[in-house]
Amino acid sequence: MTGGERNVWSGCGVNCPTWRYLWLLWVRFSPLDSVAAFAASQEGARMDLAIRSAIQDGIGNLEVAEPIKWHRRGQVVSANVALRNTLGCRLSLVIRVPVPCPFQAVILVRDHGTHPNNAVRLCVRGRHVNRRSDRRHWLPGTHLHIWTPEYGDSHAVDPRPPWPPDGWHEDADSATETEILALVRTFCQMLHIAFDPATMWVAPDLKPQPIVLPDGDEIP
Numbered sequence: 001m002t003g004g005e006r007n008v009w010s011g012c013g014v015n016c017p018t019w020r021y022l023w024l025l026w027v028r029f030s031p032l033d034s035v036a037a038f039a040a041s042q043e044g045a046r047m048d049l050a051i052r053s054a055i056q057d058g059i060g061n062l063e064v065a066e067p068i069k070w071h072r073r074g075q076v077v078s079a080n081v082a083l084r085n086t087l088g089c090r091l092s093l094v095i096r097v098p099v100p101c102p103f104q105a106v107i108l109v110r111d112h113g114t115h116p117n118n119a120v121r122l123c124v125r126g127r128h129v130n131r132r133s134d135r136r137h138w139l140p141g142t143h144l145h146i147w148t149p150e151y152g153d154s155h156a157v158d159p160r161p162p163w164p165p166d167g168w169h170e171d172a173d174s175a176t177e178t179e180i181l182a183l184v185r186t187f188c189q190m191l192h193i194a195f196d197p198a199t200m201w202v203a204p205d206l207k208p209q210p211i212v213l214p215d216g217d218e219i220p
């Protein structure tokens, strides 16, 4: 600025009491924080979407990182093991086997990212209707839930190759420990998850537990 020019703002900079007052009002009541939070959530959602797409496409060098450890709660035996990966995300493989009907296991990849959710979920011989999307149904039938931004993990499709496992019977009403292992192996192959049963597989205990009555008696 040359000496002859006059800056129209020069007489009313941030030191001017009026501007200062307006500035303080803006800082105090502006929605900047909520705008920033919204932008962060959008960024998080985009990141989650990218990670879930990679999981669904079998990208990310997922690998079962620890031996499977089973927990029993009531009539469900379940495991939750870490999945090593190159996506920079905390992922786990979750297996749930209902003891009264082990032929209806559920196997999924859990994304513990900004918005935790199931990226992929296999429901073995489960009942399901795509109520929010194309209304396809499996009543019952093995189906694969694929997380999408529109429908979360409520949308299902047919399982992909190499499904089904060798010797598969969709209408079976029992399952052995060996068949549970075959399910887990096939699920891992479907998503290119490295899984070495020789070092990582431990069979679940599917024996029904006796019900203990308050007086200590057991109903076998």
Ligand SMILES: [Zn+2]
Pocket: 123, 126, 127, 128, 143, 145, 156
């Ligand atoms: Zn389902």
